[in-house]
Amino acid sequence: MRAVKPVIASLVLSLLSATALNGPASAETTTLRMAWYSDGNEGEVMADLLKRFHEQNKDIDVVLDQVPFKAINENLPVQLASGQGPDMARVVDMGGLSRYALDMRPLLKDPGYWETNFGPFLEWMRPAGDTQAIPGFMTQLTVTGPFVNKTLFEQAGVAMPSEKSTWEDWAKAVKEVAGKVQAPFPLALDRSGHRFYALAVSQGTKIFGANGEPDVVDEGFKRAAQLIYDWHRSGVMSKELWGSVSGTAYRGANDEFKNAQVVMYLSGSWQTAQFAKTVDNAFDWVAVPNPCGPGGCSSMPGGAALVAFKTTKHPKEVARLMDYLASEPVLAEFYSRALFVPGHLGLAKKGIDYPTASPEAAAALKVFTASAASISPLAFQTQGYTNSRIIFNAVISRLGQAVSGETTLEDAEKRITADVAQQIAERNKK
Amino acid sequence: MRWLQRLIGARRMAYVFLLPNFVFFGLFVFLPIGINVVFSVTGGTALFPSERPYVGSDQFAYLFDCGSFLDPSTCREDHFWRGVANTAKFVAFQVTAMVLFSLVTALVLNMKIRGRGFFRAVYFFPVLLSPVVVALIWKWILQRDGLLNAAITTLGGQKILFFVDPGWAMFWAVFVSVWAHMGFYTLILLAGLQAIPADLYEAAEMDATPRWRVLTRITLPLLWPNMIVVIVLALIKGAQTFDEVFVLTGGGPGTATLMVVQYIYETGFASQVQNFGLAAAASVVLGAVLFVLTLLQFAAARRKEI
Numbered sequence: 001m002r003a004v005k006p007v008i009a010s011l012v013l014s015l016l017s018a019t020a021l022n023g024p025a026s027a028e029t030t031t032l033r034m035a036w037y038s039d040g041n042e043g044e045v046m047a048d049l050l051k052r053f054h055e056q057n058k059d060i061d062v063v064l065d066q067v068p069f070k071a072i073n074e075n076l077p078v079q080l081a082s083g084q085g086p087d088m089a090r091v092v093d094m095g096g097l098s099r100y101a102l103d104m105r106p107l108l109k110d111p112g113y114w115e116t117n118f119g120p121f122l123e124w125m126r127p128a129g130d131t132q133a134i135p136g137f138m139t140q141l142t143v144t145g146p147f148v149n150k151t152l153f154e155q156a157g158v159a160m161p162s163e164k165s166t167w168e169d170w171a172k173a174v175k176e177v178a179g180k181v182q183a184p185f186p187l188a189l190d191r192s193g194h195r196f197y198a199l200a201v202s203q204g205t206k207i208f209g210a211n212g213e214p215d216v217v218d219e220g221f222k223r224a225a226q227l228i229y230d231w232h233r234s235g236v237m238s239k240e241l242w243g244s245v246s247g248t249a250y251r252g253a254n255d256e257f258k259n260a261q262v263v264m265y266l267s268g269s270w271q272t273a274q275f276a277k278t279v280d281n282a283f284d285w286v287a288v289p290n291p292c293g294p295g296g297c298s299s300m301p302g303g304a305a306l307v308a309f310k311t312t313k314h315p316k317e318v319a320r321l322m323d324y325l326a327s328e329p330v331l332a333e334f335y336s337r338a339l340f341v342p343g344h345l346g347l348a349k350k351g352i353d354y355p356t357a358s359p360e361a362a363a364a365l366k367v368f369t370a371s372a373a374s375i376s377p378l379a380f381q382t383q384g385y386t387n388s389r390i391i392f393n394a395v396i397s398r399l400g401q402a403v404s405g406e407t408t409l410e411d412a413e414k415r416i417t418a419d420v421a422q423q424i425a426e427r428n429k430k
Numbered sequence: 431m432r433w434l435q436r437l438i439g440a441r442r443m444a445y446v447f448l449l450p451n452f453v454f455f456g457l458f459v460f461l462p463i464g465i466n467v468v469f470s471v472t473g474g475t476a477l478f479p480s481e482r483p484y485v486g487s488d489q490f491a492y493l494f495d496c497g498s499f500l501d502p503s504t505c506r507e508d509h510f511w512r513g514v515a516n517t518a519k520f521v522a523f524q525v526t527a528m529v530l531f532s533l534v535t536a537l538v539l540n541m542k543i544r545g546r547g548f549f550r551a552v553y554f555f556p557v558l559l560s561p562v563v564v565a566l567i568w569k570w571i572l573q574r575d576g577l578l579n580a581a582i583t584t585l586g587g588q589k590i591l592f593f594v595d596p597g598w599a600m601f602w603a604v605f606v607s608v609w610a611h612m613g614f615y616t617l618i619l620l621a622g623l624q625a626i627p628a629d630l631y632e633a634a635e636m637d638a639t640p641r642w643r644v645l646t647r648i649t650l651p652l653l654w655p656n657m658i659v660v661i662v663l664a665l666i667k668g669a670q671t672f673d674e675v676f677v678l679t680g681g682g683p684g685t686a687t688l689m690v691v692q693y694i695y696e697t698g699f700a701s702q703v704q705n706f707g708l709a710a711a712a713s714v715v716l717g718a719v720l721f722v723l724t725l726l727q728f729a730a731a732r733r734k735e736i
Contacts, residue, residue: 246681404684
């Protein structure tokens with residue numbers, strides 16, 4: 001037994017000394033998790049920036065979990081509700097997730113910088129009634145807008161409608177082009193409520209009633225819904241997009257556009273990098289300002305924000321990382337390399353250089369940046385409304401049924417009102 | 431183990447061996463069923479049962495609030511009833527087609543034909559594929575610029591938009607499902623055919639019994655127990671259909687191929703307000719239907735024993 005004692009003692013001592021030498025440093029390294037989805041190359045850019053951050057901040061290690069967009073919309077809310085979410089995530093439904101957001105104000109170096117540069121967008125991330133919180137920053141501001149296959153217009157010998165043209169003007173022109181060049185999709189609109197509202201706002205919908213609560217189906221809405229319905233009947237829009245899936249399923253027309261099957265595609269600024277890469281020299285394409293209607297020509301704003309969550313165990317470190325990523329030079333590099341419209345007022349004013357962008361992409365980004373400057377306050381209010389996605393989803397689900405001939409437009413509109421009321425009531429149930 | 435057997439007795443040892451499986455099933459089958467029932471009588475969007483307000487039978491009342499159960503558009507939750515109607519339609523067509531094609535294929539593969547082993551493998555092969563893979567393959571074939579439309583246009587025809595027409599969409603949903611699962615049911619029927627004593631056929635041959643009479647008086651009656659198994663299994667599987675049809679048609683056009691399980695998934699997980707309560711209530715209803723079908727299977731199996 002005597003012989004064993006010194007061995008145990010030396011083992012304990014060596015263990016203690018090892019802890020003294022290495023322990024504190026490794027114990028102080030904080031690992032943060034960031035859930036991230038990508039439309040283009042922004043995941044690569046972010047990974048690069050995080051690597052650089054770690055070189056300057058050895059005590060913080062950031063794990064970038066790159067996940068599909070669907071996981072952000074469907075899995076993340078459940079994770080957050082169970083208290084098991086990541087420390088930060090890139091989200092689109094800012095209002096819906098605002099109740100889980102961390103108010104970083106007391107932890108940030110200069111909250112004033114955030115207020116000045118992200119002010120209007122912070123409202124999108126704040127829980128209802130909160131006018132102060134700073135939960136995150138915009139990784140991009142998106143603007144809806146149409147992409148046009150210029151080559152198809154030239155081949156058909158049809159003049160492209162000018163700026164400030166109406167939706168009806170464009171519908172007529174694209175139908176003519178498609179007829180002449182045998183393109184199966186004259187006009188394609190993403191099957192998305194957000195995209196529908198680019199049309200609806202221009203048709204004069206007010207969305208909210210006098211009491212500030214949603215009053216979705218008004219005259220402007222009916223005009224927009226009727227256009228969608230009629231375009232499907234007349235062949236301006238193909239049923240393959242809005243009529244081929246069910247419920248709230250999103251359906252884009254990226255593949256069809258890059259295969260030169262679409263004359264005009266209403267999507268948005270986030271597609272620019274993708275089209276620059278996938279279309280390449282196959283045909284000429286341009287982004288044009290949002291078409292107009294009785295309610296104006298406003299696009300719908302949107303975007304994705306990097307938001308911190310209050311379930312994090314390391315709020316200080318999260319705030320340090322957010323301060324770094326939201327700083328002007330870092331964010332300018334991020335927007336520039338990812339080809340994003342800036343969601344930072346200072347950078348928007350100064351303008352972003354896109355040295356890696358192709359001529360088409362640079363021109364498109366110029367159009368979208370100009371569109372961002374003329375977005376209607378109603379469009380901003382709608383995007384920032386906590387329950388906006390409830391409205392968007394109800395609209396596409398029910399209009400999809402009308403488009404596929406399963407129900408009448410009138411019945412679809414009644415159902416939209418009922419769906420919105422029912423889902424908001426369910427969300428408010430305590 | 432002998433010491434344990436000595437301690438508790440041989441009969442009780444059976445429970446010791448049952449215990450691990452009982453714990454496993456309790457945790458991963460019965461507990462979730464219990465939680466599901468709790469969710470079906472609570473409301474709101476909270477995830478933890480303790481945070482969810484009790485609403486009693488409200489979710490069920492909401493689901494069953496219908497002017498006429500035969501017309502989903504008269505129901506408050508019309509999507510649920512459209513799902514029910516579509517599932518019923520899908521099951522009716524799919525089970526009929528499945529049993530018919532499986533039976534014919536089994537009868538042919540039971541004959542002494544050249545390459546019988548090869549054909550048996552060919553028919554069974556799709557069973558090995560994941561339902562998502564099956565759906566993606568067929569989507570690739572059936573889409574606007576897919577293989578089938580390429581063949582049609584090569585022959586001078588017009589492209590057909592299979593997923594835009596509700597009738598076509600349902601047809602292909604049934605077709606793909608039958609294609610994917612037929613091999614499994616064929617195998618069950620083939621096993622049944624091979625279990626029929628050969629001397630019965632020999633006696634029929636000696637009596638110069640016509641082939642049609644052999645089929646209806648010997649083969650089909652003796653195959654009936656296997657047929658019952660096939661019908662009930664196909665019914666249960668058909669009622670649970672989700673992944674294949676979801677990937678193939680997305681439930682569209684409109685809600686033409688929206689199945690009950692897709693409704694449950696979308697209500698509980700994919701919609702903006704994740705309405706777990708309503709989804710749980712719908713799954714309780716589906717569970718009750720499946721329970722009845724399972725009882726049918728038990729009854730059929732008992733008859734077989736008699």
